[in-house]
Amino acid sequence: MIWNEEFETLPREALEALQLRRLQNLVERVYATVPFYKEAFDKKGVKPEDIKSLKDLRKLPFTYKQDMRDNYPYGLFAVPKEQVVRIHASSGTTGKPTVVGYTRRDIGTWAELMARTFTAAGVKKGDVLQNAYGYGLFTGGLGAHYGAELIGASVIPISGGNSAKQVMILKDFGTTAISCTPSYALNLYEVALEEGVNLKDLPVRVGVFGAEPWTNAMRKEIEEKWGIDAIDIYGLSEVMGPGVSFECVEAKNGMHINEDHFIAEIIDPETEEPLEYGQVGELVFTTITKEAIPLIRYRTRDITRLIKEPCKCGRTFVRMEKVTGRSDDMLIIRGVNVFPSQIESILVERKGVQPHYQLVVDRVGNLDTLEVQVEVGEELFSDEIKVLQSIEKGIEKDIKDIIGVSAKVKLVEPKTIQRSEGKAKRVIDKRVMK
Amino acid sequence: MKILQISVFIENQSGRLYEVTDLLGRNGINIRALSLADTSDFGILRLIVNDPERAHSLLRENGFTVGRTEVIAVEVPDKPGGLASVLKVLDENKINVEYMYAFVEMSGDCAVMIFRFDETDKALKVLSDNGINTIEGKKIYGM
Numbered sequence: 001m002i003w004n005e006e007f008e009t010l011p012r013e014a015l016e017a018l019q020l021r022r023l024q025n026l027v028e029r030v031y032a033t034v035p036f037y038k039e040a041f042d043k044k045g046v047k048p049e050d051i052k053s054l055k056d057l058r059k060l061p062f063t064y065k066q067d068m069r070d071n072y073p074y075g076l077f078a079v080p081k082e083q084v085v086r087i088h089a090s091s092g093t094t095g096k097p098t099v100v101g102y103t104r105r106d107i108g109t110w111a112e113l114m115a116r117t118f119t120a121a122g123v124k125k126g127d128v129l130q131n132a133y134g135y136g137l138f139t140g141g142l143g144a145h146y147g148a149e150l151i152g153a154s155v156i157p158i159s160g161g162n163s164a165k166q167v168m169i170l171k172d173f174g175t176t177a178i179s180c181t182p183s184y185a186l187n188l189y190e191v192a193l194e195e196g197v198n199l200k201d202l203p204v205r206v207g208v209f210g211a212e213p214w215t216n217a218m219r220k221e222i223e224e225k226w227g228i229d230a231i232d233i234y235g236l237s238e239v240m241g242p243g244v245s246f247e248c249v250e251a252k253n254g255m256h257i258n259e260d261h262f263i264a265e266i267i268d269p270e271t272e273e274p275l276e277y278g279q280v281g282e283l284v285f286t287t288i289t290k291e292a293i294p295l296i297r298y299r300t301r302d303i304t305r306l307i308k309e310p311c312k313c314g315r316t317f318v319r320m321e322k323v324t325g326r327s328d329d330m331l332i333i334r335g336v337n338v339f340p341s342q343i344e345s346i347l348v349e350r351k352g353v354q355p356h357y358q359l360v361v362d363r364v365g366n367l368d369t370l371e372v373q374v375e376v377g378e379e380l381f382s383d384e385i386k387v388l389q390s391i392e393k394g395i396e397k398d399i400k401d402i403i404g405v406s407a408k409v410k411l412v413e414p415k416t417i418q419r420s421e422g423k424a425k426r427v428i429d430k431r432v433m434k
Numbered sequence: 435m436k437i438l439q440i441s442v443f444i445e446n447q448s449g450r451l452y453e454v455t456d457l458l459g460r461n462g463i464n465i466r467a468l469s470l471a472d473t474s475d476f477g478i479l480r481l482i483v484n485d486p487e488r489a490h491s492l493l494r495e496n497g498f499t500v501g502r503t504e505v506i507a508v509e510v511p512d513k514p515g516g517l518a519s520v521l522k523v524l525d526e527n528k529i530n531v532e533y534m535y536a537f538v539e540m541s542g543d544c545a546v547m548i549f550r551f552d553e554t555d556k557a558l559k560v561l562s563d564n565g566i567n568t569i570e571g572k573k574i575y576g577m
Contacts, residue, residue: 376443376476376499383441383478383503383550384532385471410475413445415497 003119022288101292113243114147121231125152132180134160139241200227217348254319352379435570469535509544509567
């Protein structure tokens with residue numbers, strides 16, 4: 001099912017012509033209205049009229065999260081404040097939050113993008129959507145909410161948290177679709193078990209999961225435990241919120257980027273040079289239709305690659321693979337680049353291992369150490385020491401073989417690793433505190 | 435006769451062992467025999483109790499990782515060479531002992547040892563064929 005056949009299946013040539021026209025408009029607009037961009041363009045010696053083809057995009061300067069902080073709160077807005085009908089902000093875990101605004105048209109665009117997202121996941125009019133993304137400054141809740149309403153689904157705006165109540169509503173309201181973070185979906189499964197509810201017995205059919213990176217093995221686990229299709233979506237508040245890209249239920253293989261609204265590039269995060277399709281690097285977005293706070297070449301820090309091959313669902317947009325890490329939360333352990341998600345893939349592919357894990361990085365003398373704490377569930381447990389030790393050794397070997405770093409695996413009691421109702425915190429880097 | 439042993443995963447942290455035994459104690463569960471196997475990070479507490487099913491669900495409800503294993507309680511003659519005589523029979527029949535630990539109470543003139551084998555049924559047959567007594571669960575839980 002496709003929500004907007006005209007745009008989602010636009011032939012490549014027409015799509016690129018549309019992108020160029022919108023890009024040229026955007027560049028003129030930000031040059032005229034946002035002093036930050038005028039200055040940045042001038043510094044690079046580029047004028048709006050220099051953008052003659054999509055290739056000229058690389059002449060433009062990057063925008064960093066820090067730029068949004070430096071211009072906190074409204075410095076990057078491209079429209080007068082009275083045209084802004086909504087203000088959101090990122091969580092601001094590492095400093096001032098990044099503030100974003102939406103005009104009425106931006107809100108409409110966003111709803112359209114989320115309508116595409118839900119439709120691709122198989123959610124339609126008549127579905128009961130339990131929306132467990134957080135409402136508030138975080139874009140997840142309201143972004144999903146407006147999109148689901150647009151397609152005519154019945155939305156339950158329960159927001160995140162309050163897990164026992166979530167389970168009650170899942171059971172009593174005839175929920176057929178759920179949206180939340182994937183780790184929260186697993187958390188809800190545990191709570192449901194405690195409440196004596198088997199999620200598989202409920203009419204829930206599909207889950208729309210995003211806001212944190214997750215693996216295909218984790219998808220399989222959610223699908224088995226819930227008895228649903230688990231669909232991956234992607235977005236970030238700076239660019240729009242959820243709805244920047246989405247998987248289709250037909251292929252479940254890479255997320256279609258809404259290219260009529262965002263131009264995606266992959267760059268080498270070190271050299272900042274653009275990379276070819278298929279190469280792994282940092283994802284960069286230029287928003288070409290956003291009015292309130294358009295961004296030029298925004299550095300997402302997310303590591304992925306773009307897939308150009310057409311998808312069997314018929315959409316012509318390029319797809320992005322699941323984000324495999326962040327160029328800024330990449331850990332460097334004894335010189336080796338380690339993404340927490342790599343460790344997660346190793347863990348979840350091992351039968352019986354819980355997806356609850358934590359990485360503790362430390363420095364002993366001059367040597368970095370990595371401890372991987374893994375919760376022991378009943379499937380994994382044995383009354384024999386040697387069995388448990390061989391599990392530890394097996395995971396250690398996989399980490400060494402696949403990532404190339406020596407780690408110590410430590411089995412810990414269940415529920416000792418902190419549960420999260422939003423994004424899971426996977427890393428404790430004690431080196432930062434020293 | 436097979437009997438049911440409860441095993442509990444515990445991290446090597448002060449107070450954890452106390453919490454398990456206190457939980458059982460407060461709920462009227464009596465520990466008949468136990469062994470603790472440990473590594474530097476974690477331990478496995480193995481228990482024979484008077485009500486294994488209830489102990490199992492109680493520990494589970496309180497967030498512990500718990501397992502159930504079938505073990506065998508064997509009567510061992512209480513005299514020099516008594517244990518060796520039992521182990522000799524097992525060895526001659528190529529039965530491997532995973533682990534074993536002692537029971538506090540006596541059964542008549544015999545000491546009682548808890549054995550965990552890889553092949554529990556085969557071990558039972560060998561013991562019985564060689565006239566070595568095993569004790570049934572009902573009796574063990576109430577000893």
